[in-house]
Amino acid sequence: MLTIRTAHPDELPALTTSPEDDERNAATAAYLAGLLESGCTRPEWCLVAERDGRLIGNVVLWTIPGRTVPMDIVLLEPGDAATGEALLAYAAEQARRLGAQTQGHVLDSPAQAPQFQRDPELREGLLAGxxxxxxxxxxxxxxxxxxPMPAQDERLHWRTLxxxxxxxxxxxxxxTFTDTKDSIFQAEIAEHGLRGAARRNVADMLEMNHQPAWYEIGYDAADTPVAISMPARTATSAVIGLVAVARIGRGQGYATSVVARGTRVLVDAGAEEIRGDCDAxxxxxxxxxxRAGYRNFANRKMFTRPL
Structure with a gap:
């Protein structure tokens, strides 16, 4: 008989382990330990599937530290298809009970630390279902x-939040949202309008781990605001965060300038690894x-569902 329940304290942070896969087990456990410590998840949001006394799958809910409503599924070990279906149904029920109206999940390829999302076809099928x-x-x-540290753009001077x-x-x-190519921004604009979407994104970035001096607007020689740089930290890495270039500044390489600026800011704050994402x-x-010296190390599909 399959049982879905909250993980016991002695099952944290390892949850489901994979036989003869010590690298995966250690990396995922360390990742979950960090999420628990930072407040991105809570012990009661760590759910396991159990059959005949053995853990065969798990799902973990996630949110921005300080929030009380889970936003996403951050870890998913589906086991088999039936177990995965049960875990996703239970995760929806728990998030809905806590006030969530939507739920997201990301799937990276190729599979890598710390999530090790193997069996991508199984995972995508479960998510669609x-x-x-x-x-x-x-x-x-x-x-x-x-x-190499990316070169800084001497055409711009910066003022902080x-x-x-x-x-x-x-x-x-x-x-900048007027002609954005980003699919998530486009959806937010359709729902909230240009200023509403901008206000929501700035508010989201303010909830990220950052220092006020990290968030900057870049001005050109005529003192015209042309770019936004909002680097930050997550529970597991430094991130370039939000990059935006005003319409008047398009075609001048300012997006690269923002990535370079964010990199410099984060390195000065002690970062040794920095990540960034964008729409394909x-x-x-x-x-x-x-151009700023970053390499495309993975692809990421972002999923969401209404609750």
């Missing part, structure tokens, strides 16, 4: 301390990462 749809087919980029306040960031981001169709942003 549980009502998830793809909201972004994206690319992931990586820079490490062994890579601490100096400017939030309003200029919202105003400039709304301008956003060719300009992909080129900006590559």
């Amino acid at each position: 549980a009502g998830f749809t793809v909201t972004r087919d994206g690319c992931r980029f990586l820079w490490t301390a062994s890579d 601490a100096e400017l306040g939030e309003a200029p960031f919202v105003e400039l981001l709304a301008d 169709d956003n060719i300009g942003m992909s080129k900006a990462f590559q």
